[in-house]
Amino acid sequence: MLEITNQELFGKVIADALAKVEQTVTDNQTKQRWINAISKAAAEIEENGVFMTWQDEEQSLLIWSQKSNHIYSANGVCQCRAFDQGSPCFHRAAARLVRLYIEAENNPAPVRTQAEEMNVAPYLKPTIEREVERVGNVRIN
Numbered sequence: 001m002l003e004i005t006n007q008e009l010f011g012k013v014i015a016d017a018l019a020k021v022e023q024t025v026t027d028n029q030t031k032q033r034w035i036n037a038i039s040k041a042a043a044e045i046e047e048n049g050v051f052m053t054w055q056d057e058e059q060s061l062l063i064w065s066q067k068s069n070h071i072y073s074a075n076g077v078c079q080c081r082a083f084d085q086g087s088p089c090f091h092r093a094a095a096r097l098v099r100l101y102i103e104a105e106n107n108p109a110p111v112r113t114q115a116e117e118m119n120v121a122p123y124l125k126p127t128i129e130r131e132v133e134r135v136g137n138v139r140i141n
């Protein structure tokens with residue numbers, strides 16, 4: 001059984017996954033299919049997580065489909081019809097979401113100070129650093 005204990009983190013993983021599709025998939029139809037697959041995966045994990053098991057060694061997600069009574073083992077590949085036809089399926093999307101969620105849960109992002117944040121994201125730095133030359137109308141150097 002799969003239980004998402006950190007809803008906030010899981011939400012972030014889903015948002016990241018959707019953003020990644022937006023950035024990396026150029027074909028509009030494929031993009032829409034992946035977005036649908038991710039949305040369905042998120043809903044299925046929340047509602048039917050009890051029928052799923054994450055297998056750490058195989059890095060795959062076992063999903064028991066009550067509809068077809070099949071058990072799918074998804075990581076990069078799947079055994080369902082959609083996968084056979086080369087289409088995105090929610091099983092694979094779910095496996096990816098769960099893997100990223102577990103990774104994120106095991107490696108929480110460090111809380112950064114503002115200075116560290118600026119090193120990580122240099123674009124936040126002011127582009128011009130100069131001495132203050134005036135205070136009001138008074139030139140001070």
Ligand SMILES: [Zn+2]
Nearest residue numbers: 078080089091
């Ligand atoms: Zn599948």
